[in-house]
Amino acid sequence: MLRSQFEDELNKLHNQFYSMGTQVSAQLNKAVRAFVSHDKELAEEVIASDEEINYLETKLETKSLEMIALQQPVSHDLRTIITVLKASSDLERMGDHAVSIAQAAINLKGEERIPSVEEDITIMGEKVKNIVDASLNAYMQGDEVRAREIATWDNDINLMFSEIQNKVLEGMKDNTDTIHTGKEYLMTLTYLERIGDYAKNLCEWIVYLKTGKIVEL
Template sequence: MLRTQFEEDLLNLHNQFYEMGMVVSSAVHKSVRSYIDHDKNLAQEVIDNDIKINDMEVRLEKKSFEMIALQQPVTTDLRTIITIMKASSDLERMGDHAVSVAKSTIRLKGMPRILEVEEVISEMSDYVKKMVDNVLIAYVKTDEKDARMIAKMDERVNEYFKQIYKMTTDTMEKQSETIISGTDYLNVASYLERIGDYVTNICEWIVYLASGKITELNSNRDEQF
């Protein structure tokens, strides 16, 4: 009887984590859409919805601790619970970065824009969202091979960042009126780059879940604190 209850709890935990991931993926997408389209209402929606993401993480963490304490799971089950705890904390941080992008939307009122930079930011965000969605599927399938492939995608995110950095700083040098919006573009690109790093963290947890080994997938990554 206890075992069945435990399995049900584990499945619920699994489903809640996936649901949280979908909410975060949507927040990332909406935050950048709001930024590119100058949609203040959409940006506000992302900011208001962040409390839901935080609540989901707290619920997951509480339930995880409870299951570890009461059921004393071993091996694979314990790995699943640890993965969900660690990866949900990465998701929560991704949600925070989406909020930062949304706040930039509200800040950036009527500033001169650099449209070709916004195009690349839009591309970068689509790519990052694809990583987020793919990592959730890899998690559901406990697919180590996919997780390693998704972690590799982060190299492209870093390339996007370098491209945006170069385009923006070149324009800022030539057109000083773009300095405020340009600085903001660099911030938004760095938030997206961080989200890519957190996706890579989740890939590492999927590898741990599948193999029991803690593996660093992109060793050239900047350390995130």
């Protein structure tokens, strides 16, 4: 294969990864909206779109493996492919968690809500979407410095996670009619927190892409 052909393939892979990322981000956004606005139709939409994301992951993995096996790339080219190969699982799991949030939205029966918790979840959802989008942009620009910075945002998300959890528990104690809803809040908080972790993982792969070093941020 000609070098220019290989470069085209590499570029395509890079763009497909980014495109999968933006789809996952859109899923996350829809899932949180479905949850806080109690929109079951939107939640169903998120669940239905997950198949496409799983398909994209398999496609990216298959293509990455094929390129490694057939082209035997080295240095930066190899790192580009390895990053896609590893980080596509992170994207796919973010997508899975978006589905879990959508499922939680559907589980919410006609029971008692805790409105202030739902406001907090909206804010936390925005923060999580921000870290995902920022990581994807840092990936596109191969910006290692930015990736290191973005990874620190996860602390703020973890802090919010604990605070809202406590608020949910207080709410459940005050009114046991909120216990089933409260469980869905707790689960959704866990999913959001975990998506933040995956975004941090992606940042670690950006550092690898630029430096060849496996780091823990």
